[in-house]
Amino acid sequence: MAEASANIGVNFPPFLNSSSPTFLPSRTLKPEFPLTSKLKPNTWRTKPLNLTAFAPSSRLTSAAFTQTDDGKFQPRIEADNSRTGRVFFLDVNPLCYQGSKPSLRNFGRWVSIFFEEVSHSDPVIAVFDGEGGSEHRRLLLPSYKAHRIKFTRPPSSKRFTKGNFRTSYQVIRDALRSCNVPVVRVEGHEADDVIATLVEQVLQRGVRVVVASPDKDFKQLISEDIQLVMPLPELNRWSFYTLRHYLAQYNCDPCSDLSLRCIMGDEVDGVPGIQHVAPGFGRKTALKLLKKHGSLENLLSAAAIRTVGKPYAQDALTKYAEYLRTNYKVLALRRDVDVQFQDEWLVERDRRNDSTILSKFVENNDRNLLVQPSKQV
Template identity: 75%
Template structure:
């Protein structure tokens, strides 16, 4: 594995070798009511979700969003990482190129300078961990290196850019991949990636209840939200995002609700178009008009916080687009789970000796 460091960009690139293409196995999966997803290249309701002819002519590149896979709920878990990655290699990506992306140190700071409440709950959680677990920082560092080593041995390049979140790195690289006429699949449970969905960009999400990865396409997005991804991002900027600590306009104008926001965005298309229109003419009822003019900077700040950046200083390497060599997968993942079992055994023994002493 070769490690390159430049401009505060840490990229771990394994030696990639071309291998014969393996066709995905056809499987029939049941989908729970209310879950809008496609399980692999299957059909739902009798309609084909993926254009088979198009998929044959244009290869896919997968982006693996590593950080959220390393948690079981809010608890850090290498076991969770191993579980989802092994399923991902076995059932989803096969020999397609995979690029893994990690959050860089201080990745949230830019957005926190704009909005101090951004992902504030995550800081509190980390603070509790550091206060309750000795040497937690060193443990996190060793775990991250362990994860990078596993991915590297499975011939997956790992990209980590200091000062930037993985979401923005992925968004930047997605544009570069599309320019090379590939299709993109982003493997992540993060809803922020939905703003990137298009005919050429899909998501594949880990669904815990179903214990499998499931594809999510532009058709599913439109069926679920009844709007295009850009309009939905504008809606989130108006209504806020409680999970990420982004307050909506209802915090300052209680009467401005989702129904009003949807109506205005349907007419104007985007937040910026709406704000520009409100600056020169009446676009709605007096309370909405006043809110859009008085709190325009508030809403634009929300947009800057929630919109993914596509200008990060990272460049796609041609060797990342080579078919992935899967020859190491079985033994590397087997060793990984064996190591996890041994670690758990030692931990239980230490706890027993500590409690007995």
């Protein structure tokens, strides 16, 4: 079951949609009158913003887009979006590394910037990987994240003893709770799947979502109601990534993102692409076929009954169909985790003690003394 705890209070700034590819910090806006713990639409006074309007559905399909004469994809504008407020999901585990090395100090630094420049007083829910969360994917594909390391309890040393030692997870959890952030961890599930499940529940409440993570897996969720915000180490800041940015980068329907990754593979996560078994099958071919057929399953189904491309592509799609379907099962985010979003999380976060708590956290963990790498389980 999920572990969750927080001491939190009221209010919602509006959800901002950036059309700029550069970093855009959140704005703290004053309400016209105090809000109760329930959401009240149309209560925020904002200055007009030159933003792109997107279709109202949170689940994007090919029908939500039009393709211009020059081949560019554009979101189809149907109506104003009525969602109000926003909730941040903080993907904790990737922030606990500096490069490939575990680093509690790195987590403290990024969270400090996140609270100060991005989330402000908006609700934040922190999600950890559960123990054994990758196991069902590794059963499908043994190479999945096989090279990863995780935080674990190091053996006894002169500096720390069993009596006074707390695991890295407990240290981070306690700091987040002190900053009035609910903490969620579901054993047997990765944070990605927990977040994807909770995102669906938040959207049903009429609230928009921002996922804070460097993990590209979350691009398969992106829509007009779901944004990403990613840490940029080279600039020492977080940067929003929106539907508009996705279309500019990939020039394809976001629904195709997962299918494209299944074909091309994901070397970081240990998921081999089709080029390992069919070297001539490249990204250009994959994009062309997906733009025509919409999804990997549609493409494979079509290839099973008729010719969909050049002989090398046709042969690869028919011969390695199950290979690609396995990639899909591994890379697709699950939305059926046994976890429930709590309505009390939809309140303003008390941030008054952020600076003191996180400064102390960074100072105490400056040398990463509580971290020991080991093989992930």
